[in-house]
Amino acid sequence: MVLDKLSTSLKESMKKILKTTHVNDALINDVLKDIQKSLIQADVDIKLVFELTKKIREEINKRKDRFSQKELIINTIYQELVSILGEGNTITIEKKQEIFLLVGLFGSGKTTTCAKLGRYYQKRGLKVCLLGLDTFRPAAMRQLEQLAKKLNIPVFIDEKEKNPVKIIRKYKKELKNYDLIITDTAGRNALDEQLTKEIKNIEKELKPSYTFLILPADIGQNAKNQTIAFKDAINIDGVIITKLDGTAKAGGALTACAFTKTNIQFIGVGEKAEDLEEFKPKKFVSRLLGMGDLETLLKKAEEVIDEVQAREVGERLMSGKFNLFDLSFQLESMRNMGSIQKIVSMIPGLSMANLPKELLGVQENKLRTFKIIMDSMTKEELMNPEIIRAERIERIARGAGVSEKDVRELLKQYKQMKKILKKMKGAGQPKNLRQLMKQFKGIKGLM
Template identity: 45%
Template sequence: MLDKLQGVMNKITKSRVIDEELIQEITKDIQRILIQADVSVELVKELTDDIKEKIKEKKPPKGVSKKEYITKLIYNELKEVLGGEEYKPKMKSHDILLVGLYGSGKTTTVAKLAQFYSKRGMKTCAITTDVDRPAAYEQLQQLGEKADIDVYGEPEAKEAFKVLEKYLKETEEYDVRIIDSAGRDNVNQELLNEIKQLEKKLKPEETFLVASADTGQTAKRIANDFNNEIGITGVIVTKTDTSAKAGGALTACSEAEVPVAFIGTGEKIDEFKVFNAEDFVANLLGKPDLGELLKRVQRATQETELDPQEMMKGKYDFQTFYKQLEAVNKMGSLSKIFNALGIQNKISKEELQATEEKMQKYKYMLDSMTNEELKNPDLMNQNRKQRIANGSGRTQEEVKELIEHFNKGKKMIKRLKGGKSRDMKKMMQQMQKKGGGGLF
């Protein structure tokens, strides 16, 4: 997938003109590569249709060549199907349960994850509850030595639940406790029951499904099964170094609407990292200077992104809300904006500061939403709110406040739409020029 996508990007940079024929060729190439990487056919079709449509519809913004624009577009679309934003590891005390099928890499990942946290100054230990695999305890102990972390468990134990109970008491002083569990050939009731029992006792803040990259598209079904039965907070995709299907596994998680939190990139303890869709795509597209170019393009596109006309016509979702925040941020501090509007005297400094802090808070919470949620505010339910609160380090109350604020904005747009007057649209344009659609 890697070298091949680079080839497609080279085609774009080397071509003299970007015409219909080249666009066809590029989308065909991308389709072929993604399908070879085991990305689902529907998803591939959706993605390439989207790319084609956008190339046709939108003109590159000022200062950006068509080649750069198309590169950015493909990059963005790929990033989206890989799940968008980067996972934010929790940096407070918490328990993590790892679950997954046989040989998916759970035990290795326990050690990797433990090292990840202990390197970041958290007192970390690992507990194995795998009473099925012979020498599961010894395996974890060996890995624990390499990772320099304490390991708890009992070689002769018969019941997972009892081992957990015993060692939870002994490990209360640790900041992070990572619990290994036994695997099975497939997701069956016996496995789920065992995990449910562990979950009930542990009440982990994170339950990660460990899935091997070579499961490809199947990762979607596995993630859905585990998610429906026990509720997982994320997936760790292992062996991304060995399988050509890594792209399939990663996109499958995004289709199952569970975020990919970390990826394993080798057998060694430190071959492990937080999953970042942007880095992953940058690697696929193989352009070391892409980051700089993209920033430039992003700056340029941002100017056209918040289009009040479109806002009046289209649907108002969290993405629109986010763009408004961005637009305001881009203008600089609120006090500067109010100064420019000549209304600085009407608002106290404290109020301004509080608003600015609130906006920052909102951004963190929006950053913790999935793309699906950004596009469909109706999806918000208790579980999602809790996850967003956890992911952004905020409280559920604050998530509620964000949603209320968003709903107010939505109502305001509705009222403006109802006004039907051209003056209203003009007003919106004015407000947009002066900062963020005027909703803050």
């Protein structure tokens, strides 16, 4: 896989978030530090890494929401990672007679990528051909021909001609029969005057719809300078990064291109003709983070949160400790059969076998009001509701846009719940589920 090492360490960071029972600043610091380390190891520019983690922290603080902190953190990391990779693939093949021109230095992967692109668009129903203009290296034309033959793609070359412009002229008429012409060119050790001139002449004669700069991932952050140099000399519509499979440092090339505002259109991820992908930053990052797509990612996060919190609340219930955080989770859980099941399963000696149906008849309006009220409370008040007296009640009610009566009702619920839990603890484990439910049902107005 591409960027294996980075992916492994990012997945570890995601796991750390999912597994934690208390989301706090220490966890966020810890995770951000891990991410910094992973990205720097993948050759991402240090300054960019620090800017990124700073932005993640700011976003998290801006959108803090007690009930979905883990999703918020994961989502923010995902979003910000996507944003440093630029826009990605923007190619649209509309008109007939599209022409791709591939340029780049020696060994960057131009010829291989011509064949890959041919395969890619052939599979999508286009009538494709390849055009070989590398008159510089003796065996270049034959390499292109061999690759094309394997894929049954027509190829136009002239091994004797030294002037690429003449080759274009020679085949001009025939090329008109194709939807897409993919053009291979010669490279050099560096972008020198000769290469620039050669590409400019080809450009003038061929009039390509897209010119792609081919960059091998192993040049790392150097991709920035190379892209800038090529862009200064000729028109570049996007880059294709090859050999992503062969280096742990591909983060450098990927982020450097975005930095120069040059879209990465495709990525080469292997030597075979099939090893080419459109570059889609969202898809790429969700894969790096180890989830199929964002939706599964968030769903997974929710499931784990449920499980961890259920276990935690279960433990707190049994130990007699209980605060408004727990109550809010309890209230949330009432809507969700799965969560109740989990909580009950945490309590020794109980099973779900005979769960009364009434348990699920929760008053939605009431839950909503309670949640709004709790959103207006400080962390201290939630952790230690005993401190909430008249003055605080007035403030909370104002903040939540509810009556003081509503706030008092919530506190009453909390006290009753706490009393029941104490009694439960005193009486030992409830003998059976019905007894437990009876105790829960003692909380008036809730069920």
